[in-house]
Amino acid sequence: MKVKVISILEDNYMYLVIDEQSRGAIAIDPAVPQRLLEIVTREGVTLTAVLTTHHHWDHARGNEALLKELPDLRVYGGDDRIAGLTNKVTNGQELKFNSVNVRCLFTPCHTSGHMCYFMWEDDCTDSPAVFTGDTLFVGGCGRFFEGTAEQMYHNLIEVLGTLPHDTKIFCGHEYTIKNLKFALLVEPENKRVKEMLSWARARDDDDKPTVPSTLLEEFEYNPFLRLSEEGVQRFTGKKDPIEVLQVLRKEKDNFKKPKERVLPHAMLALEWGLLRP
Numbered sequence: 410m411k412v413k414v415i416s417i418l419e420d421n422y423m424y425l426v427i428d429e430q431s432r433g434a435i436a437i438d439p440a441v442p443q444r445l446l447e448i449v450t451r452e453g454v455t456l457t458a459v460l461t462t463h464h465h466w467d468h469a470r471g472n473e474a475l476l477k478e479l480p481d482l483r484v485y486g487g488d489d490r491i492a493g494l495t496n497k498v499t500n501g502q503e504l505k506f507n508s509v510n511v512r513c514l515f516t517p518c519h520t521s522g523h524m525c526y527f528m529w530e531d532d533c534t535d536s537p538a539v540f541t542g543d544t545l546f547v548g549g550c551g552r553f554f555e556g557t558a559e560q561m562y563h564n565l566i567e568v569l570g571t572l573p574h575d576t577k578i579f580c581g582h583e584y585t586i587k588n589l590k591f592a593l594l595v596e597p598e599n600k601r602v603k604e605m606l607s608w609a610r611a612r613d614d615d616d617k618p619t620v621p622s623t624l625l626e627e628f629e630y631n632p633f634l635r636l637s638e639e640g641v642q643r644f645t646g647k648k649d650p651i652e653v654l655q656v657l658r659k660e661k662d663n664f665k666k667p668k669e670r671v672l673p674h675a676m677l678a679l680e681w682g683l684l685r686p
């Protein structure tokens with residue numbers, strides 16, 4: 410199976426998975442439907458299904474327009490709020506599209522109906538893939554809009570973290586540089602974070618995506634998967650992995666421009682005051 414990575418909107422990704430034998434295709438989070446249909450036509454494939462990770466507009470807003478064009482299309486997802494949903498799926502449910510298999514992994518927290526999709530092909534030695542929406546990013550994780558740190562711990566460590574280590578990670582946004590800057594603040598000594606950050610910057614210069622990574626790589630530099638590491642525990646001042654995750658996410662929510670945090674405005678004003686004759 411071939412995965413086409415398509416950059417859309419400001420920093421979103423939609424994906425087209427092509428089964429090369431049957432020429433059938435599955436789209437993941439096709440939020441810009443016209444663009445997707447152009448690619449479907451150009452590739453000479455038949456779009457049979459849409460997998461939606463969650464109901465947010467930048468992931469689901471293309472579904473209804475696609476259904477208008479292709480009335481037989483099936484739109485899968487785990488949340489009734491998903492636009493154009495035709496087939497609601499539950500945790501562990503398996504779908505089959507010719508030789509492509511999908512296992513639905515319920516990962517509530519970013520939204521209460523978030524679903525990730527683990528995918529592999531019959532009789533194929535390629536690594537499997539997982540489409541993680543806004544749950545796991547390259548170097549980071551999604552915001553806890555409708556869930557708790559306990560849920561995200563379960564999603565990251567017990568669900569996604571137990572997939573085969575060579576699984577390719579295809580996430581919902583290109584947030585890699587921002588995520589790795591935060592990862593460097595958490596673990597300044599982690600060589601893999603530094604290497605990955607300079608690689609991601611070079612990719613950005615060339616306008617190339619940083620997806621996919623692999624689960625094994627994420628374990629090396631993504632602080633949200635490194636909750637038991639000493640450096641991550643030290644940064645958060647916690648030992649319990651769920652508490653570590655809670656603090657990490659809170660710090661990340663407040664992480665904008667680290668330099669301003671070193672010298673807050675009040676301190677600057679004070680310094681200027683002292684410098685004045």
Ligand SMILES: [Zn+2]
Nearest residue numbers: 463465519543
């Ligand atoms: Zn979202």
